[in-house]
Amino acid sequence: MSVSPWNSTVLPPSTYWGQYQDITKSNAHLNVAERLWVAWYAWMQNDVLATGIMSFAIHELVYFGRSIPWVFIDSLGILRRYKIQNSKVPSLREQWDCAKFVLLSHFTVELPQIWLFHPMAQFFGLSTSIPFPSPWAMAYQIAIFFVMEDTWHYFMHRALHWGPLYKAIHKIHHQYSAPFGLAAEYASPIEVMILGFGTVSCPILWCALTGDLHILTMYIWIVLRLFQAIDAHSGYEFPYSLHHFLPFWAGADHHDLHHEKFIGNYASSFRWWDYLLNTEYTPDALKRRREEKAKATKAQ
Structure with a gap:
């Protein structure tokens, strides 16, 4: 009993x-x-085993737990009026094929990296002990990680759109011109390592410089980063989407255009690098460029 x-x-x-x-x-x-x-x-x-199992389990539960609801939303068509590219709805077969590819990538590419995470983190002084850090300490560190990772992602992602690198590496991710949640990590193993490096290395760099980082903060950061990536690939724009309240937040409308047009909008979480370096691809940005070009032509 x-x-x-x-x-x-x-x-x-x-x-x-x-x-x-x-x-x-x-x-x-x-x-x-x-x-x-x-x-x-x-x-x-066994600390390595304990951290490895917990890290991989969190990643899988969050990734598929956050992605699967979008499968039902797409299949049932209940929020179709909010679909950005509403004429391009992924079929169940496409979503299943994507899920199999992503799952294979998780076990063959990401799992070995996750398993090496604990020894590397310990080397740089990351804490796994208790008590847990305060909510304030975790909040400001995670905010810094978002800024750091967004910078890494912008320049690496933009580099991957250079002809030879695009054909050899990044083209796989652009198989779906109308993205959906499960496709957030649909990418070549090389791309997974390049862009994933920013997610992991930014907190590790912070830890190496400050000596102040708890693995719980790292887990919360990764969970929020997964939510951001999946929502950015969801293909849906809502009246309550975060960028309506934080204008510098990227969101699904920002990244969906990147998949549709294959250019611009390279950043992950924020809009400022695209704005500052003139790679923003939005109706407002295009209008601004046309006006600037017209002024320059007139001045000549």
Whole structure:
């Protein structure tokens, strides 16, 4: 007869819940999340294994958990009026083929990198201990990571649109001119490593320079970055989309045009690099360029 670990008072410490109960008895000052965290590492008895499994599981659950709702939205057509390219709706077959390709990439390309993450993070001083950092510390660090990663992504993504690199590497990602959620990580292994490097290396660089970063902050950053990437590829523009409240936020309308036209709008999260370096591809930007060209012609 099985007994719920939450109700049981006697569990062998060899089980995860046994470890949790032992830690709870001797560390009443820790909150529930911190106890669950310590119990996980204590039960696994191998920090590399514990971090590797947790990192990969978080990535898969968030990626597919956030992408699959868009599959239903596309298939049922319930939000079609918000579809940016509403004449191009991916079929279930296309979405399934995309999911298989992405899953294969996750296991063959991303899993080895994730497994090496803990030793690298420890080398640079990333903390896995408790107590957890304050919400404020995590918030300002994640904001910095968004800015750093957006800069890396802009210049690397723009480079990948250079002829030879586009044909050899980036063309795979542009197979879908009307993107959808699952296609966020539909890319060649080389591209996954190049652009994924920015997601991981920016926090690691911060940690190396400041000596102040907890792996929980890293996890929250990666979850938010996944949400951003999937939503940017969703193909839907809503009245409550974030860029309506933060004008410098990129969003789906910004990236959808990039897939449709194959040029401009290279940044990941923000619009400022595209604006500053004149690679913004929007109706307003095109109008501004035409006006500037007309003024220059008139001045001559």
